[in-house]
Amino acid sequence: MSAGVFEMDSWLERLPITARDLLTGYLPDPWRWIAQSVIAIVVILGVFGTLFAFLTLAERKILGRIQNRPGPNRVGWAGILQPFADAIKMLTKEDIVPRTADPVLHYLAPVALVSFSLLSLAVIPYGRHLVPLDLDSGVLYFFAASASSELSVFMAGWAGRNKYALLAAMRALAQLISYELPLLLSVVPVVMIAGTLSPSGIVAAQSGWRIGIIPHWNIVTPWGFAGFAIFMVAALAEANRSPFDLPEAESELIAGHLTEYSGFKYALFFMAEYFAMIALSGMAVTLFLGGWQAPFEVLQFIPSYAWFAIKLLALLLGFIWIRATLPRLRIDQLMRLAWKFMVPLALINLVTVAFWHLSAGWATGAQPLRWALALALVAVPFVLIGRRLTSGLAPRIYRYAAP
Amino acid sequence: MIESPSSPLIESAGSRVRAVQDDFHGDLLEISMGPHHPSTHGVFRMIATLDGEAIVKLKPVFGYLHRNHEKLGENTTYLGSMPYTDRLDYLNSMTNNWAYALAVEKLIGQPVPERAEYVRVILAELTRLQNHTCLAGFLMQDCGCSGTPLMYAFREREKILDLFESLSGSRMMCNYQRFGGCRVDPPSEWLEAARRLTEGYGAFLDEYEALLTRNEILMARTQGVGRLGPELAVNSGITGPMLRATGVAYDIRKVDGYGIYPRFTFRVPLGAHGDTYDRYMIRILEARESISILRQALKDIPAGPIMDPKAKLRGLRPKPGEAYGRIEGPKGEIGFYLISDGSPNPYRYRIRPPSFVNLTLLEDLCLGHTVADAVVILGSIDIVLGEVDR
């Protein structure tokens, strides 16, 4: 395990904090802290707002390219102004509030949804010096904030005073709650190994390279790979993305919990979905992909925030790719997948990581055995439980009529 | 399929139905899906009565696209009805044309030259290819793939439609068959293009199957959904791939041997379970068989006249009588029943639409399933409202 962590701290690396200190260095103490926090908030909102805007465009263009067509390319050069056109459209639509609806809840639901998704962005380390809020229990805070946003889904269904919207909202809520469990259970191994709930600490625990080209990210370990897979599937469900987007499906019972919303509030719901996607991807990068660390030792000259951005965009591309390919799961199949497949696998992953931790001290000759056992502990339950889950489903062989 | 333990279960249509006369449970929820709905394949309305999630009653309402086709047929000459048959099942105009031409040729005893028969088979199989491709795309769209399989299917279908356009002048409303042959003689470049398309289609079907056939989510959505038993299918008059998916070996190309189909070797795939997955897979397998028929037909097509020289184009006055001409269209048995009273217009002009007859079983297939399943089942029956409503 190579020692030496924070080797290259170039001016490029320090550029954001240098800029921030330039702006606020002259202020006295309490004001300086306030000003720096405000700058951090504005930068996060700006960067992630823009990322959301261009993510919608990227999604449509990548989806288009996968479907052999160009995607939006009329507004601006290659369609680059499309998000702004969509924003203008959404802002100019009439905002309809049903007369029997509860006006406070009706207004509050999308606002709360977006706010909680944004709050969860505060603890992710975006670069070596770029953690907006360096909490010791950052991981706990993150999942608390993203879980609070589920309340807004129920608020949205309740506020419309529409029986069918309420039913659909309860179904959406059931989906979200069911997938919280695998999500959190897949994070526990990371915390166990890193020994800390702080995201910066977790990133630091994944530092270093073996022979300069194999990073110590959690994903290159068997339990880390399993945890990453479970985390990503649960993140798909948490963000209501395909193949778990039944609450938003057109062929669904009425229009789901968003029945009573129109105009900008409707757009806010989708904005919240994208922010949740971005936040969960950011946390996945932090927990499993080594955060802002470079993959190879020689590539450390590229600043840490650039590496974070590259990994984040790769995960978002994965989300879009999965959306383009897979059909939707029905609600009962979705729930069965969560409770009967992902929760058991996540629990078994805890056993795997415990074994991994306790066998860390084995001699070098026994390391392959350690790896083999860990891989077996991951793969065998996957195959067995998977077979049980898909029993009765199989490709079929067809016969032909006698001539 | 969602079942409740508290009421007696009845075996019916291969699926289980809970007794509807049930005082224990409270109000049943009645929802109306359509006619403006993205998943109902046209202007079609389903009034579903739900108990919780499961459908206990489903009433299809259609007629939104009724255009008086059969009455128009009584007021139009035999030739003039040919373009209207394009618009019946608007995806498969070539086979509609052929069924009608077959009926009139039976009525007047008109022979058809050999080259025309080969061209008819080629076009019918191309139509079958593009219809089954369409269905695969639409079914996947109903299952929730956001458009990708649909776009791939339509990309290939466009090539077939381009062939139709360069031959008959129109992609969908071909108006191509005539009584006694075909309207336009396909040139050799067209036949060459058809050959190239046939060779390339197998690769597309392979890629499509790699995308979908073993997809676990697709299997979970379609296997066991909308099961149909063979007795009920035969008793209800179901024809086409829906019937063969239940295991009944009835393909009019083999049974009637109309045209020159007995000259071609092809197999008829049969399903075993009769569920949505079987209906989907049978169509993919039939598409492969169509490719094989196309290869044989394109190899053996002879030179000769494309239209019987003694056939009359206009002023047709058949002797009084009746005739029923049917073919194996891509959706099932499409038949035309004509009664002539000696005048230029038919006395009675009746169409047997396969989609309409196949749709009568929608309620039986959907009982016990959820609304999401009902959409998928409707997609697998493969209806076109132009044919259902005429």
Add this chain to the structure above:
Amino acid sequence: MLGTGILKGLAVTARNLTGSFHDPARFTTTQYPEERTVLPDNYRNFPFLVSDDEKDPMGTLRCVACQICEKECPPQCIYIEKSKDKKPDANGKMQIYPAIFDIDISVCMSCQICVEVCPFEAIKMDHEFEIATSNRFNPLLLNREQLAKPNTYFHRIRPTEAAEVDARLDAERKAAEEKAAAAAAAAAAKASQAAAAAKAPPPAAPAKVPSPATLEAQAKPAAERPDSSAGGIKTQA
């Protein structure tokens, strides 16, 4: 194993994504209106009337108002009124022409039956499809002037078919001429016989109907009418 089908599907979509950048078979959109697909010759949209000379479209319409297309049109979207007078056609024969020839293209279904049944090659299918208007009534009722297009246009949009039609019309014209020449020779022979018989006591000779020969002589200057089609219709020698 669970997940292999999904992974295979992901591979197919990835192949399409990367292929869309370099393989035209995986990027099949025609970006209209900057790019346009080439329509095949056989493509048909709404009908048009063929006139032989573009300098005198109304005078050289091939249509003789026989009204067969009006009768055979399934949705009955053609309305024809015959003229009261006659005009000589390309063969020199006096024909009526359509005083009114209206097609309602909001009703026309482009079935091409009018083209098939026309015995005079007068109505053909056009290629124009970018003809949307904002008023659904008057602009969609095309009259004779709007429908008439010259034979050169026909050659441009459907060269093969136009060449065939021209060949057929030429053959007809030649056959008509030969028949007229033969009839003229026969009539001349008969006239010389009659002249010889006129030396005898003249019978009550009925008023002579102008023989076809004289009609031909009258029509000859008309045959010098310029046929300005690029396809080269042979003028009368």
